[in-house]
Amino acid sequence: MAGTLSSLNTALTALRFNRVAMDVAANNIxxxxxxxxxxxxxxxxxxxxxxxxxxxxxxxxxxGGVATGATERMVDSFLDARARREHGAQSYLDVRAGVLQRVxxxxxxxxxxxxAAAMADFRSGWHDLANNPGGDAARSQLLARAETVxxxxxxxxxxxxxxxxxxxxxxxxxxxxxxxxASDLAATNASVAVAKLNGTEAGxxxxxxxxxxxxxxxxxxxxxxxxxxxxxxVTVGGVALVTGxxxxxxxxxxxxxxxxxxxxxxxxxTVVMGATTTAVPTGLRGEVxxxxxxxxxxxxxxxxxxxxxxxxxxxxxxxxxxxxYDLAGVAGQPLFSYDPTNAAGTIAVALTDPxxxxxxxxxxxxxxxxxxxxxGVTGAADGxxxxxxxxxxxxxxxxxxxAASQSLLxxxxxxxxxxxxxxxxxxxxxxxxxxxxxxxxxSRVMSVMDSVLDTLINRTGLLR
Amino acid sequence: xxxxxxxxxMLTDRSVGSLQLGLSRLAKVQExxxxxxxxxxxxxxxxxxxxxxRMRSSIAxxxxxxxxxxxxxxxxxxxxxxxxGMTDQVRRARELGLQGASTGTTSQTAREALASEVEQIRDGxxxxxxTTYLGRPVFGGVxxxxxxxxxxxxxxxxPGEVTRTIAHGVKxxxxxxxxxxxxxxxxxxxxxxxxxxxxxxxGDTPGIRTGLSALEGRLEDLxxxxxxxxxRYSRAEQAAQRGRDAVLDLSxxxxxVENTDLPRALVDLKMQEVAYQAALASTARVMQPSxxxxxx
Numbered sequence: 001m002a003g004t005l006s007s008l009n010t011a012l013t014a015l016r017f018n019r020v021a022m023d024v025a026a027n028n029i030x031x032x033x034x035x036x037x038x039x040x041x042x043x044x045x046x047x048x049x050x051x052x053x054x055x056x057x058x059x060x061x062x063x064g065g066v067a068t069g070a071t072e073r074m075v076d077s078f079l080d081a082r083a084r085r086e087h088g089a090q091s092y093l094d095v096r097a098g099v100l101q102r103v104x105x106x107x108x109x110x111x112x113x114x115x116a117a118a119m120a121d122f123r124s125g126w127h128d129l130a131n132n133p134g135g136d137a138a139r140s141q142l143l144a145r146a147e148t149v150x151x152x153x154x155x156x157x158x159x160x161x162x163x164x165x166x167x168x169x170x171x172x173x174x175x176x177x178x179x180x181x182a183s184d185l186a187a188t189n190a191s192v193a194v195a196k197l198n199g200t201e202a203g204x205x206x207x208x209x210x211x212x213x214x215x216x217x218x219x220x221x222x223x224x225x226x227x228x229x230x231x232x233x234v235t236v237g238g239v240a241l242v243t244g245x246x247x248x249x250x251x252x253x254x255x256x257x258x259x260x261x262x263x264x265x266x267x268x269x270t271v272v273m274g275a276t277t278t279a280v281p282t283g284l285r286g287e288v289x290x291x292x293x294x295x296x297x298x299x300x301x302x303x304x305x306x307x308x309x310x311x312x313x314x315x316x317x318x319x320x321x322x323x324x325y326d327l328a329g330v331a332g333q334p335l336f337s338y339d340p341t342n343a344a345g346t347i348a349v350a351l352t353d354p355x356x357x358x359x360x361x362x363x364x365x366x367x368x369x370x371x372x373x374x375x376g377v378t379g380a381a382d383g384x385x386x387x388x389x390x391x392x393x394x395x396x397x398x399x400x401x402x403a404a405s406q407s408l409l410x411x412x413x414x415x416x417x418x419x420x421x422x423x424x425x426x427x428x429x430x431x432x433x434x435x436x437x438x439x440x441x442x443s444r445v446m447s448v449m450d451s452v453l454d455t456l457i458n459r460t461g462l463l464r
Numbered sequence: 465x466x467x468x469x470x471x472x473x474m475l476t477d478r479s480v481g482s483l484q485l486g487l488s489r490l491a492k493v494q495e496x497x498x499x500x501x502x503x504x505x506x507x508x509x510x511x512x513x514x515x516x517x518r519m520r521s522s523i524a525x526x527x528x529x530x531x532x533x534x535x536x537x538x539x540x541x542x543x544x545x546x547x548x549g550m551t552d553q554v555r556r557a558r559e560l561g562l563q564g565a566s567t568g569t570t571s572q573t574a575r576e577a578l579a580s581e582v583e584q585i586r587d588g589x590x591x592x593x594x595t596t597y598l599g600r601p602v603f604g605g606v607x608x609x610x611x612x613x614x615x616x617x618x619x620x621x622x623p624g625e626v627t628r629t630i631a632h633g634v635k636x637x638x639x640x641x642x643x644x645x646x647x648x649x650x651x652x653x654x655x656x657x658x659x660x661x662x663x664x665x666x667g668d669t670p671g672i673r674t675g676l677s678a679l680e681g682r683l684e685d686l687x688x689x690x691x692x693x694x695x696r697y698s699r700a701e702q703a704a705q706r707g708r709d710a711v712l713d714l715s716x717x718x719x720x721v722e723n724t725d726l727p728r729a730l731v732d733l734k735m736q737e738v739a740y741q742a743a744l745a746s747t748a749r750v751m752q753p754s755x756x757x758x759x760x
Binding site: 109123130132370378386391393394414419425433 | 629633722
């Protein structure tokens with residue numbers, strides 16, 4: 001037979017449990033829009049007969065109320081891992097698309113002010129000169145148009161090299177962010193382990209841990225694995241960056257000088273963990289991977305293509321120009337000068353005197369325009385430039401398409417996470433009302449018990 | 465059975481996402497309408513961009529060919545006109561020679577008058593031979609000087625061809641070398657006229673007859689040179705016309721590739737606008753209600 005006062009105790013556990021339920025609902029509502037917050041749920045367990053009754057006794061109660069269990073975080077570690085992977089791929093494509101689009105807007109093709117238009121003008125300048133080989137105006141115009149072509153090429157080359165230099169600074173900023181986030185994650189790992197040992201509520205720490213790991217994946221495409229003590233280990237390109245409470249230092253080993261310049265090598269990274277330094281293999285994802293690929297492959301390829309166009313143009317024009325004779329009948333000098341290591345960035349017009357343009361195909365100072373006529377023929381540079389622009393445009397379009405389809409995947413995974421971990425205000429309101437009603441009912445149980453005991457103690461045996 | 469759990473954040477994110485999508489589509493169509501171009505950057509359509517760049521290059525070339533041909537037509541026009549004048553003058557000299565030859569009884573004074581008129585014609589022909597176009601003697605080849613013949617009728621030009629490129633790889637010669645018109649120094653039209661003048665002065669009738677037949681030959685030469693010039697003139701003219709047609713055709717094609725189809729873009733704009741408004745309206749309705757509205 002259960003004790004007379006056990007129902008009072010049962011009501012007390014209900015009061016305690018429902019107060020916790022209301023606290024949890026309040027906390028969920030408060031954090032409904034907090035980034036990285038996973039909703040909590042309090043677990044209640046009915047108290048019944050003990051699994052092993054005391055010797056020579058048996059349990060004859062009807063249940064002893066409710067035990068307030070652990071506050072559970074509604075997360076799925078597989079979904080979290082998936083989200084980290086998709087976010088890494090997404091940030092890689094987004095950064096890449098953003099930079100490629102910015103460079104593309106500086107190309108200005110097809111249009112009236114790009115390199116192609118300048119080259120067409122240059123050609124027709126030669127024809128005008130062939131029509132009027134003695135005219136000072138036609139000669140000056142030709143030199144001005146040559147300068148326009150060289151200027152247009154230099155301008156594009158400068159756009160690309162500025163973008164490269166911006167991206168080097170950006171890479172430095174990202175790498176220092178990786179360092180900060182990695183050491184924050186290591187510190188959080190340590191706190192999680194301690195909290196787990198002494199049984200403290202670690203929900204907020206776990207939220208923080210997941211967010212830091214996600215940010216690391218966005219930055220570097222890193223992979224995180226769960227530790228037994230509740231922390232997350234992170235590897236970048238297969239190299240350990242965070243192991244428990246220890247964070248390695250992620251740093252640039254080559255390609256970018258500390259002052260943000262280029263050192264001529266391809267961009268590489270190392271992780272320094274304690275006394276060991278490990279080189280990170282190429283092929284990183286995330287923002288760092290995107291900037292690395294841009295600096296190592298994409299932007300140099302376009303700059304090289306542009307330089308090849310500049311070189312083809314300058315060489316073809318120079319070869320034909322020195323075969324001709326200027327106004328005084330002297331053999332022509334090269335029209336364009338450039339530095340072979342950076343043709344597009346340094347191409348310039350070497351002649352300043354209009355009379356020195358070699359329009360004539362015969363020596364002796366005659367007004368012949370046959371060399372100018374030959375110079376006006378479309379060279380290979382035109383077609384090369386068109387192919388270059390086409391290739392670049394195709395690359396931009398393809399990255400945009402990839403980023404768009406990746407964003408569908410990322411949205412889907414984020415949606416699945418939100419579906420599990422997000423706070424629904426209606427649900428919380430219902431949970432709160434439920435707890436409120438249960439609390440009221442438990443209070444009523446107490447009053448009823450009180451009244452019953454009053455009857456038993458004060459009224460029993462009284463005849464009056 | 466599991467039902468999908470929906471949270472307020474999901475609704476917010478999705479609404480914001482679809483509003484953004486609608487707005488960016490609207491911005492795309494708006495860009496096409498306001499710039500009047502569907503190709504605003506190479507990635508809009510890399511293939512079409514290459515086509516557009518080719519066409520722009522061809523248009524620039526063809527425009528230049530038309531200008532070259534028009535310049536050539538100017539040259540050839542002057543050459544033709546000058547050759548016409550020269551033919552008339554040679555014919556007149558021949559008539560004078562005939563007068564001197566047929567009237568064997570002509571007095572010395574009359575023959576002197578004929579001779580001096582032929583001399584005038586000779587000087588006139590030298591002047592015609594020095595005709596210039598835009599400051600360049602049209603019979604002087606590639607000379608940088610201002611004359612093709614000196615006062616005595618000697619050729620002082622520099623042999624060479626003045627050509628104009630009238631189509632890709634097609635050139636037309638727009639000058640005629642002085643020696644091709646009047647013959648080489650020592651055996652030129654001017655020498656024939658000089659001989660005729662001498663024969664007229666001396667009353668050397670056989671000499672006059674020789675001079676007359678020589679002038680006959682010169683007239684034929686002038687005629688054939690003129691015919692050649694005429695052929696070149698019509699070639700240049702046809703090329704100019706072809707070039708203009710090509711520019712027109714290419715511009716039309718370029719516009720088809722590069723420019724916005726306005727009616728279609730406007731219909732697109734209207735559709736995107738409706739879609740965007742629908743997204744706004746549905747967002748406004750979904751975001752409003754909450755269980756709290758119904759709890760008292």
